[in-house]
Amino acid sequence: MMTKNIVSYGVYLPFLRIKRDEYVNALGSCSAAIKEKAVMDIDEDVITMAVEAARDAIADVDISQIGVLTLASTNFPYQEKVMTGTVIEALRLNKNVLTCQHGNSALAGTEAFLAALGMLEQTEQKYALVIVSDSLSADASMDIEHGFGAAACAFVLAKDEPGLEFEGAYAYTGESMGLRYRLPGETSVRDIGVKTYATQAYNDTVKNAVWGLLGQLGRNPVDYSHVILHQNDVKTASALGKKIGFNEEQMKEGLLFNLVGDTGACSAMLGLCQVLDNIASNDKVIVCSYGSGAGSHALSFKSTNQLLKRTKSFKAMLNKKQYINYIQYLKLKRNI
Amino acid sequence: MGAHISIPMYQRAVPQRYRLAGQKCLKCGKVNFPPKAVCKYCLTGAEFEEIQLSGRGIVYSYTVIAGGGAPPEFSEEARCKGKYPVVLVELEEGPRVIAQLVNPPAEGITIGMKVEAVFRKIYEEEGVIRYGFKFRPATSDS
Amino acid sequence: MEGVAIIGAGQTRYGDFPNKGVKELFAEAYLEMLQSVDQSLDPQMIQAAYIGCLSAGSGFQLGQLAPLLMGHVGLPNVNAVRIENACASGGFALYNAACAVASGKFDLVVAAGVEKMRDVSSSKGRYWLGVSGDTEYERLAGSTFAGIYALMAARYMHEYGLKREHLSMVAVKNHKHAVANPKAQFRKEITIEQAMNGVPVAHPFNVWDCSPTTDGAAVVLLCNAKIARNFTSKPVYLKGFGAASDYLAIHDRNSITRLAATRKAAAEAYKQAGIGPGDVNFAEVHDCFTIAEILAYGDLGFCEEGRAHYLLEEGVTQLNGKLPVNSSGGLKAKGHPIGATGCGMACEIFKQLRDEAKEPSRQIKNARFALSHNVGGSGGTAAVFIYQRGDE
Numbered sequence: 078m079m080t081k082n083i084v085s086y087g088v089y090l091p092f093l094r095i096k097r098d099e100y101v102n103a104l105g106s107c108s109a110a111i112k113e114k115a116v117m118d119i120d121e122d123v124i125t126m127a128v129e130a131a132r133d134a135i136a137d138v139d140i141s142q143i144g145v146l147t148l149a150s151t152n153f154p155y156q157e158k159v160m161t162g163t164v165i166e167a168l169r170l171n172k173n174v175l176t177c178q179h180g181n182s183a184l185a186g187t188e189a190f191l192a193a194l195g196m197l198e199q200t201e202q203k204y205a206l207v208i209v210s211d212s213l214s215a216d217a218s219m220d221i222e223h224g225f226g227a228a229a230c231a232f233v234l235a236k237d238e239p240g241l242e243f244e245g246a247y248a249y250t251g252e253s254m255g256l257r258y259r260l261p262g263e264t265s266v267r268d269i270g271v272k273t274y275a276t277q278a279y280n281d282t283v284k285n286a287v288w289g290l291l292g293q294l295g296r297n298p299v300d301y302s303h304v305i306l307h308q309n310d311v312k313t314a315s316a317l318g319k320k321i322g323f324n325e326e327q328m329k330e331g332l333l334f335n336l337v338g339d340t341g342a343c344s345a346m347l348g349l350c351q352v353l354d355n356i357a358s359n360d361k362v363i364v365c366s367y368g369s370g371a372g373s374h375a376l377s378f379k380s381t382n383q384l385l386k387r388t389k390s391f392k393a394m395l396n397k398k399q400y401i402n403y404i405q406y407l408k409l410k411r412n413i
Numbered sequence: 414m415g416a417h418i419s420i421p422m423y424q425r426a427v428p429q430r431y432r433l434a435g436q437k438c439l440k441c442g443k444v445n446f447p448p449k450a451v452c453k454y455c456l457t458g459a460e461f462e463e464i465q466l467s468g469r470g471i472v473y474s475y476t477v478i479a480g481g482g483a484p485p486e487f488s489e490e491a492r493c494k495g496k497y498p499v500v501l502v503e504l505e506e507g508p509r510v511i512a513q514l515v516n517p518p519a520e521g522i523t524i525g526m527k528v529e530a531v532f533r534k535i536y537e538e539e540g541v542i543r544y545g546f547k548f549r550p551a552t553s554d555s
Numbered sequence: 556m557e558g559v560a561i562i563g564a565g566q567t568r569y570g571d572f573p574n575k576g577v578k579e580l581f582a583e584a585y586l587e588m589l590q591s592v593d594q595s596l597d598p599q600m601i602q603a604a605y606i607g608c609l610s611a612g613s614g615f616q617l618g619q620l621a622p623l624l625m626g627h628v629g630l631p632n633v634n635a636v637r638i639e640n641a642c643a644s645g646g647f648a649l650y651n652a653a654c655a656v657a658s659g660k661f662d663l664v665v666a667a668g669v670e671k672m673r674d675v676s677s678s679k680g681r682y683w684l685g686v687s688g689d690t691e692y693e694r695l696a697g698s699t700f701a702g703i704y705a706l707m708a709a710r711y712m713h714e715y716g717l718k719r720e721h722l723s724m725v726a727v728k729n730h731k732h733a734v735a736n737p738k739a740q741f742r743k744e745i746t747i748e749q750a751m752n753g754v755p756v757a758h759p760f761n762v763w764d765c766s767p768t769t770d771g772a773a774v775v776l777l778c779n780a781k782i783a784r785n786f787t788s789k790p791v792y793l794k795g796f797g798a799a800s801d802y803l804a805i806h807d808r809n810s811i812t813r814l815a816a817t818r819k820a821a822a823e824a825y826k827q828a829g830i831g832p833g834d835v836n837f838a839e840v841h842d843c844f845t846i847a848e849i850l851a852y853g854d855l856g857f858c859e860e861g862r863a864h865y866l867l868e869e870g871v872t873q874l875n876g877k878l879p880v881n882s883s884g885g886l887k888a889k890g891h892p893i894g895a896t897g898c899g900m901a902c903e904i905f906k907q908l909r910d911e912a913k914e915p916s917r918q919i920k921n922a923r924f925a926l927s928h929n930v931g932g933s934g935g936t937a938a939v940f941i942y943q944r945g946d947e
């Protein structure tokens with residue numbers, strides 16, 4: 078049977094960061110347990126970040142062999158428009174690549190990944206490019222806004238080329254109302270703000286997806302070197318990971334929330350990128366996304382070979398930054 | 414108020430703006446960017462091969478625009494940032510091009526500094542986002 | 556080729572005139588020009604008019620402005636045309652008028668320029684200042700002309716060791732010259748400290764490195780040299796005139812520490828006049844930004860490229876120096892009503908070469924040859940003129 082493997086990946090983190098202290102100084106408190114978070118510049122949006130992450134991912138890939146492009150974000154700059162077209166022109170991809178866009182919830186990232194796996198069967202070409210780029214927005218007056226960050230990552234999937242082999246996926250989806258949603262035309266996320274209710278929805282959904290996948294593959298938590306769970310904050314994600322049976326060692330490299338903020342559809346996939354920088358042969362990785370509403374996709378991977386060497390390390394990107402103050406932040410968000 | 418670059422006109426320049434598509438003169442072999450009808454080096458060649466520019470180059474000259482020096486469609490950017498740098502970049506392949514510099518180094522911009530192209534929003538007109546390239550300091554570990 | 560003489564010149568004061576529009580400004584300059592013609596002239600003898608203007612008062616009459624203006628001053632039936640080459644519109648109006656006379660086709664031709672810039676908000680003003688650079692790249696890099704000239708200045712500093720002070724020396728000098736000029740927009744001296752510490756516009760420029768936005772008009776009357784003495788005993792001869800263009804966008808030019816258009820135009824003008832840079836007694840040059848005057852010194856042959864700052868240090872181009880430059884105050888302090896500027900320079904030289912500079916303190920004595928230099932935008936076009944006094 079054909080294997081499908083991640084052979085290359087790319088990351089884009091905005092250059093600008095705001096520290097938690099800035100919120101504390103300006104507002105007296107910060108509702109998000111971040112150290113700092115990534116902030117898009119005034120001339121950035123999820124499409125510009127997507128293009129940069131993809132350029133990083135395809136730097137050493139024969140782009141004429143890319144036959145699939147899937148793109149995910151909860152915050153596209155247009156509500157209606159084929160935005161893969163912008164990406165295709167910017168990257169000079171073939172115009173006949175199979176495309177799809179995923180949005181509407183933070184599940185979009187893994188949706189785009191799963192879609193690419195399926196669409197890869199429909200093309201003669203060797204590669205699929207998956208791009209997940211997200212930035213969340215809410216009014217500055219809302220507590221939920223404090224943790225909202227921005228980032229993009231991209232993956233090149235290949236047929237039968239050694240890399241990070243996709244082993245299987247398990248989904249778990251049900252109804253859970255009132256958590257992080259938007260009505261048509263709204264730019265600010267809403268949330269009823271009931272903490273325990275929200276945590277319970279997250280815990281149940283993610284846990285069931287991960288357990289489902291472990292059961293399906295006949296594995297135990299100890300079989301994995303790395304686990305990356307979607308992070309609305311580090312504490313809840315860590316606590317849940319422990320409850321499922323993972324230890325800190327397995328989780329630590331996938332935790333990014335405290336440095337980049339909540340990156341929505343990117344969250345779990347971005348953690349995967351950091352893990353991939355140092356992955357060893359035969360390491361197994363489990364990734365689980367979460368979109369409020371609510372659903373989770375758990376994905377399992379096995380490292381079979383070195384991935385394409387990257388020019389920029391994730392660590393270096395985390396360190397390349399410039400801090401802004403809260404006033405500048407509000408200006409960038411067009412609040413003043 | 415904008416620069417009256419219509420949407421169809423912007424669209425026609427998408428290959429050069431989104432990914433720096435250059436022209437290699439079939440007569441003298443030199444690279445033109447932005448595109449010309451007649452090669453600016455040999456002044457006779459009118460046939461070209463499209464080539465993909467690397468986006469890498471060095472700063473040939475620079476300025477930092479403050480509010481009073483900004484065209485009106487950039488005044489929001491000027492207001493937001495206070496000021497923004499504009500650079501004249503000599504590309505690896507030869508031609509020079511003018512564009513904004515993002516993420517300017519704290520220690521200041523210098524002539525000769527290495528830069529690389531980055532995909533950004535240039536401005537917005539008629540509700541349509543005009544994307545294109547700007548430059549940023551070359552990432553040191555590349 | 557016929558000889559060309561200037562027999563009359565007039566201009567409004569340059570400045571900010573809420574009560575005057577394009578038509579009023581033009582008429583004021585035109586009527587002053589008629590008055591300056593010593594002997595009687597029937598205006599109906601004027602055969603053609605070349606009128607430089609960029610924005611036609613922020614677009615109120617972009618089409619057929621010239622017939623509108625000529626009709627406004629009682630000459631509805633001349634051959635009237637608007638000439639547009641941004642800040643060199645006036646210079647190209649003068650150039651085309653000179654060619655028309657030199658060709659023998661016409662004997663009496665008006666060359667004029669007018670601009671109304673102070674009628675609009677600063678944002679709209681910057682809109683108009685940005686229509687004459689390369690709009691696809693320069694403007695979309697977020698730069699107006701200040702930014703483009705700033706790129707030239709930064710490179711010049713890098714290559715030739717020009718200092719920030721040198722830029723300010725141009726501003727200080729030109730402001731000083733403008734004090735005695737009743738036609739100037741700014742008639743106040745500034746100190747070098749002031750000039751170096753203004754509000755930033757585009758690094759390394761601050762506001763004192765920039766010409767202002769200005770209302771104004773200037774009109775000169777050209778005449779076939781053979782009949783010039785029918786109208787005046789003191790004609791000023793236009794001995795040479797050259798004009799040229801260059802790549803519009805700065806990134807297409809080989810060198811950005813010189814303006815190729817100026818060099819080509821100057822060579823043409825010098826050759827026609829049969830003189831060289833060493834023969835020029837004083838000059839009005841295009842100092843839309845301080846660096847522009849510095850570039851002009853090299854491009855017009857007053858010094859070698861890269862050595863202009865030594866002329867400033869030595870005071871050569873001061874009013875009392877060996878080669879006074881911008882006795883009027885230049886664009887910097889006299890003002891820069893885009894389309895009018897090129898003809899306004901001719902007005903200044905006309906007055907100076909006839910020993911009629913208002914305020915005797917600013918009269919340049921014993922001058923025989925003068926030069927004017929008018930640049931479109933960042934050097935996409937340029938026109939250069941050589942004048943000779945005619946009462947010798």
Ligand SMILES: CC(C)(COP(=O)(O)OP(=O)(O)OC[C@H]1O[C@@H](n2cnc3c(N)ncnc32)[C@H](O)[C@@H]1OP(=O)(O)O)[C@@H](O)C(=O)NCCC(=O)NCCS
Pocket residue numbers: 481482642677684700701741756762763764765766767768843891931932933
């Ligand atoms: C320099 C510049 C940006 C200043 O614009 P601004 O800040 O909107 O200026 P304003 O007209 O509002 O004037 C504000 C004050 O500064 C003064 N000022 C404006 N421009 C000035 C200049 N160039 N030099 C000295 N003083 C100036 C005004 O007199 C006014 O003073 P006041 O408050 O005492 O009356 C503008 O004059 C400009 O764009 N100049 C360049 C023009 C140009 O590009 N021409 C084409 C050349 S190729």
Ligand SMILES: [Zn+2]
Pocket residue numbers: 438439440441442443452453454455456457458
């Ligand atoms: Zn050629």
